[in-house]
Amino acid sequence: MELSWTRYPRLEHRKVLTLYDRFANLPKTEAFFLPHGNGRSYGDVCLNEDGMLLHTRRLDRFIAFDQATGRLRCEAGVLLKEILDLVVPQNWFLPVTPGTQFITVGGAIANDVHGKNHHCAGSFGNHVTCLELLRSDGQRIVCNMDKAMDWFTATIGGLGLTGLITWAEIQLIPVANPWMLVQSRRFSSLVEFWEINQEAEHRWPYTVAWFDCLSAGRGQGRGIYLAGQHAPITENLPQRHSRSLRFPLDPPFSLINPLSLRLINALYYHKPLKSEPVLSHFEPFFYPLDGLLDWNRIYGRRGFFQYQCVLPPEAAQEGIKTMAKKIAASGQGSFLAVLKTFGKIPSRGLMSFARSGVTLALDFPNCGPMTMRLFNELDAIVGNASGSLNPSKDARMSAQMFKNSFPNWEHFTDFIDPKFSSSFWRRVNK
Template sequence: MTVVYASWGRYPKATPAAVYRAHWTDEDLPGGSHSVLPYGNGRSYGDSCLNDGGALLDMRGLDRVLNIDRSTGTLRCEAGVLLADILSLVVPIGWFLPVTPGTRFVTVGGAIANDVHGKNHHRTGTFGQHVLCLALRRSDQGVVLCSPTENAELFHATIGGLGLTGAILWAEIQLRPIANPGVNSETIRFANLEAFFDLSEESDRDYEYTVAWIDCLARGKSLGRGFFMRGNHAAPQKRPPSPPGKTHTFPIEPPFPLVNAWSLRAFNTLYYRKQMAAMHRAITHYEPFFYPLDGILHWNRMYGRQGFLQYQCVVPPGSAEESIRALLETIAAAKNGSFLAVLKVFGDRRSPGLLSFPRPGATLALDFPNQGQRTMDLLNNLDKIVASSGGAVYPAKDARMSGDHFRQYFPRWEEFQRYIDPRFSSSFWRRVMRT
């Protein structure tokens, strides 16, 4: 039976020639004559986790936590373990993930392969900076142990390496201590883009976690308005908040996207007005603070059968406000915006991977319903702004950037190519290497 695979954006779709469920740590790679690519939980948005016509290694079978040192906060686990599984084990004993993306339903292997970042990049950098060591299964070398001091070049190629350097079998990461599951948070309403950058500069000094939701359809003096969220892990004396209630499931796949110009404008306007006070303070459980969308399972269905494209870029500090303004003006003029428009300023912590995306500057992430050529034209126009500013687009969120742009964004790609496993490939890599 033919099985079609898709990423979280549900575009594009791919048909692998074979799918093998990994349950081994000491056997040869399967796949026969096909190219091979590890597949975690499918939470990348584009085609970096797809291998159309090749073989996929479903890594979710490697789902064991191997060791937790309660005194030092080091954790060793197999690559298919979800971040959600780690949190359920370590939060009750006073530890937390050092870096987490906006969903906890990603695998450890996927977090390393995409060198994910979170709301605390300005303090702690990327996930890869907290990986102490890992085991990599390669077709030409067997199992290779990698760390910053052992096979260091391969280690740095694997972090952010999009699964192309081999199959990660297990990894050891350093956790960070917490006193309880609470987050002492503040939500600040701001009027425009200039106010965002002022808040970000002020907040990064005192808050570990900072991020903003913006109304991407606002224009004129209100362009870039939104809510700025900042927080720190709650102090020991604070009463731990209750965990959130039952999660909900988006029940159907509509034949057309429920996200359109009318619903976007209505939602964004109402959402911006939901908090009329200048600031709201609360001690919240970590789940709604870090993972608000995880409360709705299969929320990607609301974009309909054609799926959606996420666009995440970073632009350099010197031109950040000007470039973000140009991006938002282009999006607002196209009337093809996003419910989920997220803006943050990255710190100057250097990412460890050869192809790591985070770098100093402002990063903007949005979801666009797939409306065919109209959407592609808009994203191509955004590319021009990002490329001319000296910025970059995130491969884990991409389904259509050109090879020319990829090579501009990631100038170490030729160095990276030396570490690609000879049997590994992906739909993404073939696309951006096509000339």
């Protein structure tokens, strides 16, 4: 049984291939193939029921790194963490990073992931300078924005369907040290969030907000705004004491419930904050959840969902307010509730999720029909606002919703490898 990060859905696969040399000569079978990176997607985009998964973690070699220019070429199964371990001591950093460093370069490209700096850097694909795509007929396509551009733009955000990315080259950004300067501010309502955000986006390259999804009435939309930048050259950097814990068991039910959540949220909202920016190591700033390994098990055996949408700028304020009310009234939701604006830099991918607007992401324990009912209500708000859901966080959106949100889907089908498919793709093309 292969699982994605949410441990839902649970799908049987025919076979899982892990050897690199096999990819060059795929076995003859009627089954479909799908690349699988580190399984950090939240739904079925990395799953392929009854088909074959091509595990890419063995594609783990660095090919070239130019320390003077920050250009890095590596195989597609290399983890972002492995890149950071190599390049941060040499004063380089990833140009875009999601909220976990345990994803592969192939997964970052295929889902065209975004980070806290979307408003000034776009998404991961904007920083890929070249990649190689291996098709099931053995053809190798080396592509970028100048060469075989149609394959390049189909593969960025291409959900693993255009073939196997074997290697990629990315342009890193320079940093002075591994530290960040971080400013945290409490906000008491969504109105205050919009005010802070408007000002902060001009000043800070990294911004994100946590909000208390259960708080209703006067506390509705309260949260904490986080803004950061790479620390300049500074003397007297603090000592880093890094330590990861592991969530040790599979509880039969979710430990996240309205009672525990109200308590956690209230404690978090009222935690002491410094009025001045403070130094923080990049790991707790970018990857707070990585500090508790296997945290996804907290949600119990039924797993969980993430609901992530983006609403266009003109519809965002009203839409997010309505969604926040619905979520608070439902009593569902989790500690992870993130609000972030996406900027105007266009994504290169035909099917990229990130686009100008505001994104809201929340985790929900899988409480069966009750959770589905809430999602259907949220879908209606997103649909009316001409917004979209994120395929890499999805296990249930309808075919109609998908096609409305990704108008290039039909053109994209021209680039799908005839031997590749996924559970996600079959579900949204029913």
